[in-house]
Amino acid sequence: MGGQFHKQTYVKTRVAIMAARLMPEAVRDDLPQGSLEDTGRRFGLQDLLSESLPAASLNRAVERAMIQSLTFDYSVLLRPFTGAERQVLQYWIRKFELFNIKALIRGKINALEDAQIADQLHELPPSITLPHEELLRTDNVLELLRRLEQGAYREIARQARQVYEERNEPFSLDATIDRLYYAGLLKRISATEPQDREGLREVIGTLIDHQNLLWLLRYRFAYGLPAAETFYLMIPRGQSLNHAALLRLVEVSNFADLIEQLPPSLHRWLEGAENTTEVQRRLERRGRDRVARTLKQSPSGVAQALAYLVLREMDLRLLFVIIQGKVLELPEELLRYAGGQPGSAEENWA
Amino acid sequence: MFKPLAMKHVRLQLLTDELPHASLVLAELGVFSPDPRPKYTEEFPEIPGVRYAELYQQARSRFDKILRHIPLDSPLKLHDIHEIREEDLIQANQWLRQVWRRCSAHEEETRRLREQERAVRQLQNALANFAHLDIDLSLLQGDKHFLKFLPGTAPRHNIPQLRDALALAGFFLFEFLVEEDHVHVIVAGPQEEGRGEIRSLLDTAGFSALELPPELNDEPERVRDELAGRLAKIRAAWDAEAQSMAAFGASVQAQLEASRRTLAMAEPFVQLETAIRSSGSLSLIRGWAPAREVERLRETLKRRLDQPFVLLARDPEPNERSEVPTALLRNRLLAPFATLIKQYGVPRYGEIDPTVLFGISFIFMFGMMFGDIGHGLLIALAGWHWRGKLYGFAPFVIGNGLSATLFGFLYGSLFGYEGVIHHLWIAPLSDPLYMLSVALAWGVGFLVLISLVNIHNKLVIGLYTDALLGANGVVSLTLYLSLLTGLYRVLEGQGFGIGPALLLIGSIVALLIYKGWELKASMGERIVIAVVETFETLTGYLSNTLSFLRVAAFSLNHVALAIAVFTLAESMGTVGHWTTVVLGNLFILVLEGAIVTIQVLRLEYYEGFSRFFSGDGKEFRPLRLAGSEAD
Incomplete structure (x- = not known):
């Protein structure tokens, strides 16, 4: 009992100290301003950015630095946890592994050169055991799928084979991968103690809601998928968009009506949004808001740790987008738009 | 060396x-x-x-x-x-x-045939199951005027979501057989609705349709034969593919x-x-x-x-x-000991190679803890007999067996029987205190030797202050030996003695000053840490010495276990007696043998290696040409 109390205290103190690294809103809003060098100096990337690397190599190096930074925080936060709590965090970080699996399968299906595929892969920490090299060296997509069919990725491989053999749209593959990932994560969350479960579900449920809503809009209104198939591709057990809400929403036939019929907690943020890109940007803000609430208010150490990691990832992703844009010398207006921030020309809702 | x-x-x-x-x-x-x-x-x-x-x-x-x-x-x-x-x-x-293309095609073909076989087997199971259902199977075949029926299988974990999705399209899913990770289902719904929509959804959900043969209802026997024929064809294709590949x-x-x-x-x-x-x-x-x-x-x-x-x-x-x-010693006899050392780590360049020291002390301690002529010879013979299967560990097993045999002669113990052979030194249970003091003396000698090795290693790499004042350095060793001498004198009734006392106090003061100086912290913190660490040095040496008591304890334990076996055997008839003696000896040989090995390894690793070698060296791995004579 005492040990548990000490662990919670330690974790919360740790998270509180680390949370000081998260970017306040004002800093995020200022990011598109200033030169690449300024941004580099501000975030300790000056050495990296001063190397005269070609744009593609520089982006890779920055991305690597971001992932390293995130995995460092992850490994610090993981240390005190054991059992189910530890498994939740360990499973969460596997999302990067899934990015790589998607890139590998897509690359092989599209018959890209190994070097081109390797360029799209994230460099992952050693704790992630995906045999990238071995998979990359497969001679064709069928060989890759056979390799994946032998392990934990059997279901992903099955879906990929269908995409490949029947020339299906690859989104069913993405949806399958995401569905399996979140199902695995939720399963691990349900094994945690009740006091942890609520906070963890709040964080992951929010992410699932956002992913579901974006895919729902795309499947229904961009790809023209029927309601039944769209529903099938949704990730079950979101936070605001529960089973009943999804069943109802997939049958709505136009964008504006769908936004109107959203549950109040989502509708409040998305009212008046006119396209999927705008929805995505508003959801980004909603995500930050809700996860930050868990970080501040949840009584659970592991929920706070997960909330911190999710927010940190959002920050690093935003920073990466801004740096990429600055490397390409894009105008500030476009950087704001790409970073999903207010102040861009399309912004009319804030 | x-x-x-x-x-x-x-x-x-x-x-x-x-x-x-x-x-x-x-x-x-x-x-x-x-x-x-x-x-x-x-x-x-x-x-x-x-x-x-x-x-x-x-x-x-x-x-x-x-x-x-x-x-x-x-x-x-x-x-x-x-x-x-x-x-x-x-x-x-x-x-x-x-060549790999051909092999890959073979893998793909084998996979395809396996899938086909699985599909036929699923169909066989499904048909066997249909036989128990009271339905007219002709209703499930072909297109009906108003209703559409699709019998098939789908992955088990996709079923709940698929059922709800089908319901949205006005379809209904009926499960009738669960088979490992697949479920046999019938999907039914209105004929005119959602043809393409349903097909796409079912594909995405991994549904595979079961083709029900038209004659299923009237001639089930023929269908069964036909499926068996399909299986035979698949197996024939499989054999042909294997032959072609060969x-x-x-x-x-x-x-x-x-x-x-x-x-x-x-x-x-x-x-x-x-x-x-x-x-x-x-x-x-x-x-x-x-x-x-x-x-x-x-x-x-x-x-x-x-x-x-x-x-x-x-x-x-x-x-x-x-x-x-x-480059560690390369010698067939020492190779197993070198392997065990590498489990702990590789010595840094310049440090003493512990292989010989480890080999000798391991064999000595194993023999002392497991001294028995019969058991020792059995271990040695087993090592010799299975030398080809022991991956180079035969010298390790034989060496330990022979050492146990030698100590068996010293203890006069043969398969647990004491007195059959007269002991050359001592029967352990006749004077346990003597055995314990021998073990303590061995422990002291071992720790002193290890500390000297540590001092040498530090001097070689130029860490002179560490060699003098660091953990297991000259001053720590002086502290240990002066304390032991003083205690020995007290036990002998001569008092602690001025010489040992002066050395003890001097070394404690030197350690306190060094540890206090070494730390970069506030004065209060320095004092606390210096006192705690000096105390830890002292207690560490003492507890490590006491750890060696187990060397004697296991030699006593060996005899005690044998006595327990004989006591049990004596309460039985002739057959029971000898069965118990044989099984008891086997039990001692396997279980105690394993425990003694682990205990010796523990003494070597924790009381020995941790004192003098960091284990973070790099092993010399020369470039080699696979398949050459030098390889």
Whole structure:
């Protein structure tokens, strides 16, 4: 009992100290301003950015630095946890592994050169055991799928084979991968103690809601998928968009009506949004808001740790987008738009 | 014997064209370990052979995959050793690609046949299950006027979501058989609605349709025969594919063997990695070689290389000691002990090689803890009998067995029977206190020896203050010995003694001052930590010494276990008596034998190694040419 109390205290103190690294809103809003060098100096990337690397190599190096930074925080936060709590965090970080699996399968299906595929892969920490090299060296997509069919990725491989053999749209593959990932994560969350479960579900449920809503809009209104198939591709057990809400929403036939019929907690943020890109940007803000609430208010150490990691990832992703844009010398207006921030020309809702 | 081989840092400057050839020569000699540190990056800015390495990795990967289907009969033996040029590697890689294509097609075909077989078996199971259902199967066949029926299977975990999705399209899903991770289902719904929509949804959900034969209802026997026939055809196709693959394998064996040789000869150049740097036509290879091998290396290169080269060798510099690889003793008898040492770590270059010390002390302690002529001889015989299957550990097993036999003679113990053979030294249970004091004396001797090794290791790498005042240094050892002397004198009734007391106090003060000085913290913190750490040094030595009591405890335990077995045996008839004696001895042999091995290992690792060796050294791994005579 005492040990548990000490662990919670330690974790919360740790998270509180680390949370000081998260970017306040004002800093995020200022990011598109200033030169690449300024941004580099501000975030300790000056050495990296001063190397005269070609744009593609520089982006890779920055991305690597971001992932390293995130995995460092992850490994610090993981240390005190054991059992189910530890498994939740360990499973969460596997999302990067899934990015790589998607890139590998897509690359092989599209018959890209190994070097081109390797360029799209994230460099992952050693704790992630995906045999990238071995998979990359497969001679064709069928060989890759056979390799994946032998392990934990059997279901992903099955879906990929269908995409490949029947020339299906690859989104069913993405949806399958995401569905399996979140199902695995939720399963691990349900094994945690009740006091942890609520906070963890709040964080992951929010992410699932956002992913579901974006895919729902795309499947229904961009790809023209029927309601039944769209529903099938949704990730079950979101936070605001529960089973009943999804069943109802997939049958709505136009964008504006769908936004109107959203549950109040989502509708409040998305009212008046006119396209999927705008929805995505508003959801980004909603995500930050809700996860930050868990970080501040949840009584659970592991929920706070997960909330911190999710927010940190959002920050690093935003920073990466801004740096990429600055490397390409894009105008500030476009950087704001790409970073999903207010102040861009399309912004009319804030 | 106790010191690793002296090493030299070697720099070989040669023409870039000769790199593959030179790496082959270095690998043949087996005395050169590459140094991958990024040095001379300005003088030699390029890393040559990147394309070569890529080709090699690709070809090696294909070769390894091919071996899963076409195993080679004999181990690799290289005769005509020659340089492998990039063009040779390209050619080998292209050939391997073609062979792998055939193997990959075989894998795919096998997979397809397996899927077909699974589908037929599923159909058989489904039909067997339909027989128990009270329905007219003709209703499920073909298109109906208003209703559409789709019998099939789907992954189990997709079912709940699929059911709800189908409901949205006005369809209904009925589960009727669960089979491992698949469920047999019937999907039913209105004929006119959602044809394409349902098909796409079912595909996405991994649904595979079961084709119900039209004659199922009227002639089920014929259907069963037809399915059995389909299975037989699949198996025949399987056999034909296997035969075809075997014939293909036989036809490419010779060429595959040639590819294996090509890859083996190309490997050394690839293994050099960043130890090679170049600047145009001039290249540099850097690495480590045992000092005694440098001249042989130079002479061989002179003889074998076509173009001139420069070979410079120097002693390791003090600041690169942690980078120098350590060549542990290579000896068949000591090999198992070296393996156990490597489980803990590799000694740093310059540190004492603990293999001999470890081997002798391990065998001694095992014998003392497990002294029994019968058990010892059985262990030794088992080690000899299964020497081929023990992966080089036969000397370890035989050595421990013989040591146990020797101590068996000393204790006069044969399969637990005391007195059958007169003891040459002592029967352990006759004077347990004496046994315990012998174990303590052994422990003291062992710890003193280990501390001396630690002092030597620190001096070798230039850590003089550490050797004097650090953990297990001269002062700590003085503290330990003065305390032991004082305590011994007290037990003998002579009082602690002024000499031991002065030494004890002096060493405690020296340690307190050193630990306080070493810390970078506030005065209060320094005092607390210095006091705690000095106290820990003292208690550490004492508790480690007491750990050795287990050496005597297990020798007593061995006798006590035997007495327990005999007591049990005596309460039985003749058959029961001897059965109990045999089984009891087997029990002692296996269980106690394993426990004693673990305990000795624990004493060696925690009471021994942790005191004098960090285990973070780098093992000397010279370039080797697989399949050559030197390999």
